[in-house]
Amino acid sequence: MNLNRRLFLATVLSGFVQMSFKKGRKLCFSTLGCPDWTWEEIINNAEKYGYKGIEIRGLGSEIDILKSPVFSKAMLKESKRRAEDSGVEIVNLNPSSNLHQTETSKRQANLDELKRYVDLAVELNSPYVRVFPDKFAFKNDKEKSLNLISEGLQEANEYANGSGVKVLLDCHGDLVWSEDIKQVMNEQPAGSSGIIWDYFNMHYLTEESASKMTKSLKPFIEFVQIKDGSFKNRETHEYFLPGKGEVPIAKVLRQLDKINYKGFISLEWEKRWHPELPDLKQALPLFSQIINA
Secondary structure: OOHHHHHHHHHHHHHHHHHHHHHOOEEEEEHHHOOOOOHHHHHHHHHHOOOOEEEEOOEOOEOOHHHOHHHOOOOHHHHHHHHHHOOOEEEEEOOOOEOOOOOHHHHHHHHHHHHHHHHHHHHHOOOEEEEEOOOOOOOOOHHHHHHHHHHHHHHHHHHHOOOOOEEEEEOEOOEOOHHHHHHHHHOOOOOOEEEEEEHHHHHHHHOOOHHHHHHHHHHHEEEEEEOEEOOOOOOOOOEEOOOOOOOOHHHHHHHHHHOOOOOEEEEOOOOOOOOOOOOHHHHHHHHHHHHOO
16 A cells, blocks of 8 residues: 555545544533523424533523423423434523522531432433532631532432432532532532533633643533633623634643543523623524534
8 A cells, every 4th residue: 555545545544533523512502592492392493403412591581491381290201202203302490599608508508408408310311410519608718618519519420320310510619619519529428419601600700721621621521511702701701602702612622632621511691681692593603603614
């Protein structure tokens, strides 16, 4: 075999491997981006734009999906069947539960809500439920604050153990520094939990690089959310269509490739909180194009 032929075959094979890997990237979007869509519209648009997963953060006027008719006892089986028939996985359920409460009744209420979401995730065959850390409750004692978050996550993990559902800690609020997140996760039983990696949330406050984040957090990254926006505006979060802001999405993707990440990559389009944003239908094809470039 001459050199030119070997070079040609090597180039074709390399291209095939890269194309196969990129085709393996699984796209997901959050219902945070479509507060006005019905369940039928959510599933239809996931199919239309080639998204194989959805994470549920509110439906219609209800931010707490435990109160939504879509997942009531009367409709749950049909809602689940509609997604399954379309090949759309309900990947992640997003309650508002947090782990920073110090007052006993409030802390228990948050944990009880989280457990009810775990129960719903079991019924929906959903692998993940998100929880917020969220604040450092003891302003002058970070270690005590981290311990409080860690203890709450341990209780949640114990409840979910054996259910087929993992509780994922969101990189959010005060818990956005890699080493702090790593400390909390190292206190959990191995494999019992994971994190949602959100580069924007972390970099906005820490200015850490994507490589530093993944180097520290590689063992724990179970799910990835990406949004684009401005890091210059420190007064309020300012978001842009995918590829139009300051988030180095290509660098984030390269880091995911380096750690051999095979999970879902979710577009978090915060239209529920920012109604001025364009319709999610504008963001979905742009996000797909960028992720699969």
